[in-house]
Structure formats: C-alpha cells, structure tokens
Amino acid sequence: MDNIYLFMLIAITVLAVADIIVGVSNDAINFLNSAIGSKAISMRTIMIVASLGIFIGAVYSSGLMEVARKGIFVPGMFSFHEIMLIFMTVMITDILLLDFFNTLGLPTSTTVSIVFNLLGAAVVMALIKIGNSDTQTFADLGSYINTKKAMEIISGILLSVVIAFSVGAFVQWISRLIFTFQYEKKMKSFGALFGGLALTAILYFIFMKGLKGTPYYKDLKGYVEGNEIYIIAIGFALFTLFSYAFQQITKKSILLVVIAVGTFGLALAFSGNDLVNFIGVPMAAYHSYEAWTLDGGAASGFMMDVLDKKMPAEPFLLFIAGGIMVVTLWFSKKAKTVAETEISLSRQGETHEKFEPNAISRAVVKGTTWLSNALGSIVPKATQERIAHSFHKPDENLTKAQSVEAPAFDMIRASVNLMVAGVLIAIATSMKLPLSTTYVTFMVAMGTSLADRAWGAESAVYRVAGVLNVIGGWFGTAFGAFTAAGIIVFLINWNPSVMTPILLLITAFLLYRNYKSHQKKSNKTLDEDSLTETGSRSVQGVIHESASNISNVIKRGNRIYTNAVKGLAKQDLALLKKNQKQIDKLSTEVDSLRDNIFYFIKNLEETSLRASSFYINILGYLQDMTQSLEYISKVSHKHINNNHKKLKFSQIRELKEVDDTLEVLFNETKEAFDSRSFEKIGSIINRKKELFDLVTDKIVKQVARTRTEESSPKNTTLYFGLLLETKDLLTATMNLLEEYYNSHDSSIEPKTISVEPPTNDSEE
Template sequence: MLKCLYLSLPQFKKYFMETFYLLLVIFLFILAIFDLSVGVSNDAVNFLNSALGSKAASFKTIMIIAAVGIFAGATLSNGMMEVARHGIYQPQYFYFSEIMCILVAVMLTDVVLLDIFNSLGMPTSTTVSLVFELLGGTVALALIKIINTEGALQFGDLLNTDKALTVILAIFVSVAIAFFFGTLVQYLSRMLFTFNYKPRMKYFVAVFGGIATTSIIYFMLIKGLKDTTFMSGEVLAWVDQNTSKIVWGCFISSTFIMQILHWCKVNVFKIVVLLGTFALALAFAGNDLVNFIGVPLAGYAAYLDYISYGGTVSPDGLLMTSLLGPAKTPWYFLIASGLVMVIALFTSKKAHNVVKTSLDLSRQSDGDEAFGTSPVARVLVRTCSNMSSSILSVVPESVKQWTDKRFNQDEIILEKGASFDLIRASVNLVLAGLLIALGTSLKLPLSTTYVTFMVAMGSSLADRAWGRESAVYRITGVLSVIGGWFITAGAAFLICFIVATIIHFGGTAAILAMVGLAIFSLVRSNITFNKKAKKETVSPTVKKLMVTEDSDVALDLFREHTRNELESVLAFAGEKFDKSVHGFMNENLRDLRKVLAAIEEQKFHLRQVKRIGTLGVTQLDRAIAVEKGLYYYQGNDFASEIVFSLRRMTEPCKDHIDNNFKPLSDAQKDEFGKMADEVITFISRCMLEIKRNDYTAFDQLVEKAVSISNALTQLKKNELKRIQGQSGSTKVSMVYLNMIQETQNVVSFTSNLIKVSRKFQME
C-alpha cells in the first residue's frame, strides 16, 4: 500500500485496476472451490447411484473407486474448457471489463443455485446451469451494448447462437435418447439373463463383461486421451491408426479374463459395476469439470491478456479476441481441481441426500414413496395401461407366458438392502458412461445428471419396477425432477441476467453486495440443511434393529425404539399444546404459525416412524409379530391422532387472530388456562411413564384422563350458556368450543396411547 504514495495518477490508476482485477480473478477461483464442492454433491448421484443401489461392494470401496475415477477424469477434461471461453458469447466483441462482469455473475449464480437444489435433494444439471448462466449474463451485457452502440451491434454478433443452440439441443435431446436406450438395453438384458441370472451366467457373462469393459476403455480412454495436456503427438497418432486393433484386443482379452474370473467363482457383474462406477466418475469429471473451473480459467486467461499490455489499454478498451484461441489448461489446475472434488465427495452430506432421491425412484420393490401423486401422472398411467392392454390383447398367449417367465421377480437375486440387482446396475453404468463419453468426444457438454438419471429411469421401467402400486408415485417423482431441470434453466438465465446487470451498473459496490448476499444464502442453506438432517438421522437403536438376526434382541430393540418415539411425540404434544393455547390467548400470530409448521414436520416424521416400524415387525419372530405389530400400529395411530388434533385446534385459532377478530374474554382465558395447565401436566406424566417403562401409576393416569375430560365437558356447557345469554362474540365462542373439543381428543388419545404402550412393553 505504501508504494501507492509514490505513484503518479496514471500509474496509480494502472496499479489499482490491475490489483482490482487480480483480486477478482482470485475471487473467481475461491468461488470455483465452493462450486466444485456443491457440484460434486449434486453429481455424486450420477456415479454412486448404481453401485450403492445394488450393494456391489462396501460403501468405502465404492467411494475409493469413484474418487480414483474423478481424479483421473479431471486430467482428461482440457478439451471442454472452450465452452466457457467462447462457446456462448463472441469474446471479440466484448471488452475485458464486460467479460469479467459476465464471469463473476455466472459464478455467483452457480454456487447459490446448485446449493439450493442440493439442499432440496433434487438432482439438477451443472451443465445446464453453466450454459444458461452464460446465456443470461451474455444477453444482459449484449442488450446494454446494443443500446449504447445504437444498433451498430446485433445479437448475432455478440452471441454464439449456433453453438449455443447446439449445446442446448444436445442437452435436452440426450434426455429422450438416454431414456429410450436405457429402456431398450435393460429389456434385452433382462430377457437374456432374467432376474435369476446365476444359472445363465455361464453362457453369456464373459461376452457381456467383455463388451462392457471394451466399451468403457474405448470411450473413456481412447476418446479422452487426445485432449490431455501430457500426451505426445506420436502416441496420439499411433492410437488413432491402431484403434480397431486396440478395440479387438481389449474385447478378446477382457472376455477371456471375465471367463477366468467366473470360473474362479467371482461375480463378474460386480466387477462390471465397479469398473462402470470408475468409468462414470471419470466421465463426470472429464465432461463436467468445465462447469466448475471453466469460468475462472477464462477469467484468468482474460486477465493475463490484459496485464500483457502493461497498462497501456484500459479494461473498457481491450477486446477479448484472445479468448477465441484454444484452451490450454495447466496441469496443476486440473490436479488441484481433482483433489478438491475427491475431498468434497468424501465429506459432503448433501450428496447422500441427492442419491436417496434417485434410488427411491428406481428401486425394484414398493415401499414408502418420496413423492405424492399428480393429475398428469395419473393420466399417463391410465393411458399407458390402456395402451398396454390393447397391445397385449393381440399378442399370442404363449409369447406372453414366456415373457412373464423371463420377468419373474419372485426369483430376483438381490444383495441385502439393495434397491435393484447387479444386472440393472451394470446396464445403468455402462450405457450412461458410453453416452456421456460420446458427447464429450464430440465436444458437446451433455448433462451427466440428465443422462444417468434418465438411463436409470428407463431401465427401472423396463424392469417392471413401476408396478400398479407405485407407477403414479414414480412418474410424479420423475416429472418433478424434470420440472426442476427446466426451473434450473429458467432460474439460471434470469438470476444471472439480473446479477450481471446490477454488477455492470453498480461496479465494485454491487460486486461486494452480491458476494455478501451469496455468502448469506450459502450459510443459511447449510444451517437449514443441518437442522433437517439431524431430524432425519436414523437412531443407533434402529440401525441395530435392522441388522440383528436374533428375534429376542430385535424385540428388545423394537421396544426401546418405540419408547423413544412415543416419548418424543408426547414431549412435542405438550410443548406445542402449551404454545398454541397461549399463542391464541396472547394473540401471538407468529407463535401459532410456528406451531402449524412444526406440526407438518411432525406428521412427516410419524410417517417415517411407521415405515421403520413395518421393517421392525419383519425382524420379529412370527409367533409374536402379529400381537406386538398390532399394538405398535395402534400406538402410531394414536400418536398421529394427537398431532392431528393439535392441528385442528391451532388452525382456527390462527385464522381467528389473522382476521383480527375479538379475542377470548377474561372468563374464558381464566377457566381454560387452568385446564390447559392440567392437560400439560397430564401429558408430562404420561411421557415419564413411557420413558421409565414403569406403569405403576397407570390406573391413576387413566382416572385423571376421565376427570379432565369431564371438566372439559363442563366448560363446553358453560360456554353454551354464555352463547344462549348472548354475552360475548359468537366467532370467538366457536373457536373456543373447538379448542375444548380438540383438547378432549388430545387427552383421550394420550390415555389410549399409554394403554397400548403398556401392552406393547409387557412380556
């Protein structure tokens, strides 16, 4: 800083501008680190989904293989960097300051947008984000330039429309292509191997493994090697001249190796899945690394061009023609990016959240569905069902019977806890890897997320995983994810357009404001996600329950889990009842809204508890499963009814206060306030009985429930007398009577809950 004191005004201006833009480039790289982290969280589903869903190996092994694939792929991605340099905009018509404005807006938008989708557990496309952010920022600056030049420049001069349309079409066409080939290849593979694939492995598995391995080697290595920074021209020329020999050599040798492994009792499909996981992780890094570091590298190249003039040209007077040249990414940037991606893969909790969404939509069995139903999904299911019936009506009966035998799911071979089998996992990985690598070799930044997700959905459809009990939920889920993709495109374009415009006119102050807003958004998102993750964390008791094979141990764990959950429900009920009553009495609208929001979360939690309980019942001995299972479900139903009663009590109270109607009278507050304290005390005593697993005061609690209910009935009579005497507001009387009725329900269901809990815990 002292150096600035001895500089002339032109020198100071030059020094300041160079320092400012250097800091801006450094900031772009810092954002790139965050972007790599959130990008890996989003895209981990692409290469982990099949291996984790089929339980092909331990979690640790799968993660290590994926990490090696990511690191290797990062070194092969140089050829894709040109998309961020001149794939969307025409840099020769933009000044250095304008290019930096676009790039900063793109990175700020990208980090925040991807983090939001990761927190929601929705897989989105980092490629679509990048392309539409570049489009949004470019259109914003293009409009400003067209206005300033009074029409001397046109959109065709500033926007690389041909390349942009090619990229966009390639992204969205890949969705249909991936779904079609995923369905077709999986159908043929299932017809060949069936669900009971082991007896048929001796005939086809070596050839299947050989084709899969050869395909992976050809597309991942031969097509990718030509863009690396360390391959000599002689080696590349030799590979190009001998491609067919290499392919046939790989096929013969890999087929032979797969046959040897099969004879050695090694499951070849597991080898293919793990090899496919490596290949898809490699393809992800090779194809998608541009989405994370392409923009900072473009900014870095632009900065180097700017300082090469030694301050003789201003940032507003230097056109970025240099960005038209080919990208030559230094190897150390690629290696550093690979390391950041590997670290993010192992440390990201949000990655698991996104993987769960994809597995829920593609698992073979029915179960608790993550999505509801929608009118569009119901129409699609009904239409497809009618079409299927029409087609099957003309198919010979013998053909239908033979086909049904090939798709007999009763013979399915699944690893314990797997969502689908190894056949489908192999198809998902190999086919997705081929399509993505093909796009990479053609310099088309296909969306890795779109391709892998749609291949997985197509293969699950072909596998008849979308049965009549689940099809409408799965289709709703798929449509929700696809809808999210279009939202990504629109949001990326619009937000980047706005941010670029603000930065252009606001300068340094606007950049600082946008940075602050981005940091606030990221911090808030992570705090919210961590709170949500804590609520959804599976307890150690449940984990032990799911793996134990001893029925007696399972019963003890099941009882402990039930006590913990019922205690939690009653603690929730007591707290929210108290907050709801006093919120209404004190006309605190905010507290009532918080209670309703908490009730919605609790309802969702109870559905999860019921699902876990269903799994817990399956761990019990058949002789006691029926009796204890009945008590468990009754207890869960009573717990749900307590929560529903709280909602029915709180909603009218919230609406009453929201409309600014008359509050409760002093007499109503006094008489109900005393009863509310008794109800809270009663709930607390019941909670302690369940927590201690000691029901010595059971009879007293039942008597207390009857006493409270009778007292509440008397309150209703008193209020009806007031209504007849026309003293007070009719509206508030209706809400008051509803409060009394729902409070009686809470007491009654709590009493029933402790009765059922006592029976469930008894030997």
C-alpha cells in the same frame, strides 16, 4: 480502487475454487450412484476408484477451455473491460445456481449452467453496447452471440432425456429377461460374455470420451480412428476371456470388476471434459488480463480478439483443480444429498419417498398403466407368464427402514447403468452431439428402474413426480442462469467498483447461509421423543416396545395442548405457529408407523397374530389423538392470525383448568408407561367419568354465556370447537389406555394364572 481488474481476477480465482467444490458436489452422482446403490464394493473402494478417475482426467484434461472463451460469444466484439464484467458475472451466478441445486439435493448440468450463464451475460452486455451505439440495432445481436451453440445445448437436453431413458430401459429389460433377479446361477453360464460386453463398452467409452484430447490420445489417434470395429472385436474377445478367468479363479462375480471400471471411466470422463465448466472462465480471464497488461492500452478500447486463439491449459492449474475435486468428493456432504435423490428414485424396494405426487405424475402413471394393459391383451398369455417369471423378485420380509438400508438395486442394474451411459456418451462424442453427462447418467438410471419394475403401483406416482421435478430443474437451470446472469452483469456494468464488492459479499453470505442450513439438516439426529418402529414378533414384545411410543406421544401431546391454551391466552402468534409445526411433525411420525403396518404383520410369528390387532388399534388411537391436537392447534392459530377478539377471561380460566387436569392425566399416564407399571392404568381409567364431566360442565357454562353475555360468534365457535375436540382427545386417550390395560392382562394371564399347556384357542 486503482486496479479493479486485478481485484476481479483474484475474486474470479477464489470463486473458481468454490465453483469446483459445488460443481463436484452436484456431478458426483454421475459416477458414484451405480456403485453406491448396488453396494457391490465398499464405500472406501468406490471413493478411491472415483478419485483416481477424477485426478487423472483433470490432469490430462481434454482441453475444451475454448468454450468459455469463444464457444458462446464472439470475443472480438467485446473489449477487455466488458469481458471481465462478463466473466465476473458468470462466476457469481454459476456458483450460486449450483449451490442452490445442491442444497435442494437435485442433480443438474454444470455444462448447461456455465453455457447459459455465459449466454445471458453476453446477451445483456451486447444489448448495452447496441443501446449505446448510434449505428447498431437489435438485429446486430447475432454478430455478438454464437446462437448455434446455445441451440445445440437445448437440443442436447431433449436428446439426453429421450434417448438415454429409452435405451437404458430397453437394455435393462433384455438383461433382466436373461439373468432374472436370481442371477447368480446364470452368471456362471453367461457371466463371461456379459462381462466381456460390458468391459468392452466401458473401455471404448474411456478412449472416446475420457482420453480424447489428452497428450496420450495423440499418440494413439492413428491406431484408434478408423479401426474402432477391430478394437471393439479384439477387446470383446480379451475381456470375455478375462471375465471367465476372473470368475473361475476368484469365485466372485465379474460384475464387481464391471462396476469398479465403469465408475473409474465415468469419473475420468467427468473431470477430463467437464473441468471447463469450473476453471474455463478463470483461465480465460487470466489470459485476457495477461494480454491487456502486455498491450498497456485502455481497458475499454482493447478488443479481445486474442481469445479466438487456441490456448493450452496450464498443467499446474489442472493439477490443483484435480486435487480440489478429489478432496471435495471425499468430504462434501451435499454430494451425498444429491446422490440420495437419484438412489431413492431408482430403489428396487420400499423407501422414504422424497417427492409428493402431482397431477402430471398421476396422469403419466394412469396413461402408461392403460398402455401396458392394452399391450398385455395382445401378447400371448404364455409369453406373459414367461416374462413375469424372469421379473419375479424373491420374497423378503423387510421393514421400510430395513429396505432403505439394503442395496437400492442389484449388480446387474448397476452394470447396465454404467455400460449404457458409457456407450451413449461415447457415441455422442464421436457424432459431436452435445449430450450432457448428467442428463445421460440420470436418465439411464431412471430407464433401467422402470424396466426393472422398481416403479410399481405403490411407488410409481412418487418416482415419476421426482423425475419430473429433476427434469423441470434442468430447464430451470437454463432459464435461471440466463436471467440471473443478465441482471447481475447489468448491475456490475452500472458501477463496477461499487457493485462488484457488494455482489461478492452477497454471494459469500448466501453460500454461508446455504451451508449452515444444509449442515443443520444433515446433522439432524433422531429426537429423543421421536417415535420408532417396533421390531417385536410377539404380543408381550409389542406391548413393551410400543410403551415408549405411547409415552412420547403423551408427553408431546401434553406440551402441544398447553401451548395452544397459552398461545390463546397471550395471543402469542409465534408460539402458536411453532405449535403447529410440532403437531405436524408428530402427525407425520404416527402416519409413518401406520405405513409400516404391512411389514409389521409380515414379520409376526404365526402364533402371535393377536399382536397385529393390538398394534393396529393402538396406532388408530394415536392417530385419533394427533388429529384432535391438530385441530386444536390449527383453529387456535387461525383465530389469532385473523385478529379475532380475544377469548374472555372466564373462558381462558376454564381452558386453563381443563389443561391443568389433562396435564395431571398425561403425566400419570406417561409415568405408567415409562415404568412399565401397566397395572396403574386401571386407576387412571377409573377417573374417566370425572374428566368427561369437567369438559361437559365447561360446555354447559359456555351455552349459558352465549344466551346472555357472549357477543362474538367467532369466540363461541372457537371455544365450542376446543372443548368438543378435547372430549375427542380424551375419548381416544381412554380407548388407548383400555386397549393397553386389557391386552396386557390378557398377554400375561397364561403365565400368572395357569401352568397348564396352552389350549387350541391360545393365540400365542
């Protein structure tokens, strides 16, 4: 390859476009979640406001591009050849790392990612140079690396977590104490003051963080700096008057404006200041290549002191970058996945918890519960009751599915999220503290969730586990970026002409694989046979709505049992493994229905309480059926996976006979439920003894074989286990049918037998 560096520059440019896409997909949560979670304004309006903020912030970027050129390493210590290898490495590792987090649906910091990619690549390249030098030692590494910047970033992580969480929790607690969950009336009295305070804070944030460094800020600098207090005071007065006028004229809450303006401000700050994370390296590579071509010397001998000079960002490139960011915001499905993580962790009501509890989350919840109880014993009871009244939520009898569709939190919390995040980032900017926008916005949201009592006894261990997972991912970003960049720069340095194309192909493959995997997961629609929650409020309604679930369980259970027998007969490990996944999915769906029993009972009519008893019994029998199928599937897979002896031909034949009989039973049962011909269930129940006798006969035959010809203890254990669990499966199935048959007869009895008014004993 005649000019490897031109090839690298082109590759870096292409990767930059992809990096913007994956970066925006992750960072979109910083400015979208408060508006999306509260559902205060339409999704279309949210996207338009955020798009304007992104585009304006990108076009008038604050010019922090020097971070990529000289913020992490000393450019004068590296040659053009080495710098290009570092930049090539950084773009590859950064895009893969961010895409990995997007696929998992976890928010991370693009700032930390790019900084530690640069640091890892520069450290390894410096060590290579030191290793090839006769005069330098490991002690000279400090002359290559700007270690102070790296330490600032690490301290910034810790500051972001602690400060943002604490301040967010405190401000939200005070806000909720004042406004309560029935805040509409309070907003009429105090809304103008709250709106003035929030809008003033957000305006200050936009000037201090979003517009600082732009061409406009230079003209305003003399008026702003040194006059912050006056600006805040005047702004508060003007915005308070505006808030009052807005509420009086439109008869709408000023919180709508606060959320829209806050979303715009965070979007503007994100693109204006974080754009360096995506195009800083490509622009530095372009300037390096430009300087080298003008010099005309050897690439390995041309030292990059030129990068020490401040270079303005290219307006045309910023315009293109802004356009790409806006398009990504509108079309990225991964952005929605990352947003769902934060919204689910901060949701006020019930949700499908995304994270499983762990030992640390349980310990944290137990510790904070103990501390809360200890503090509660000190605070006077009257004060506790007054506080509890402010945090009392109106009763809403929603199912879990309805709760998930409802707003995750109200406009008070959304406004506090935006206001506090904006103020903290503005203060950090003025004090030159390296707080990450991702860390601040996420931890503020988690703090306000805690203060709002969204993390109750029912959800705390799941939510805390989720927060710990995200925080762990932040530190994983730093470690992973540093390590991966170091390895890749070593490989590229070994043979740039060979390794660069190979690594680019691997990168393209991994990005495509992650894209297809996420697309498959995102496009996963409800299976035809999936179980659904009943929304009926009467016995008759529950009977008919549950029939579909019974039919689906029977159909899927029949398939699972047949595949277990077939897998044992053919010793097909792949089929048995797939079978295990199928029963795990079915078991999860049944458990989900049981989790919704509370909401089901809450929604019942008072005259139909018998439906709750029927529904609970049905779910219990369904769970018994799935547990039996789970055991059958598990032991079958374990037997074949452990390479134990194949079952005897006679045993396989007998299992097939049982399977064929069960198939007839299940097919007839499914037909009865599909057609709602519940009277047919009686004839199926009448064959109960015949079915149990068949399984008992197989057990007796195996006992005889064990005493005479059976030589494998594993086979005996497996065979007895399968037959005994089959009996349990039959028992659960028959119990379910009897419950259905009896309840159906009872539920239609008043309509078919008697025309008299229902007596006092009537349960409907």
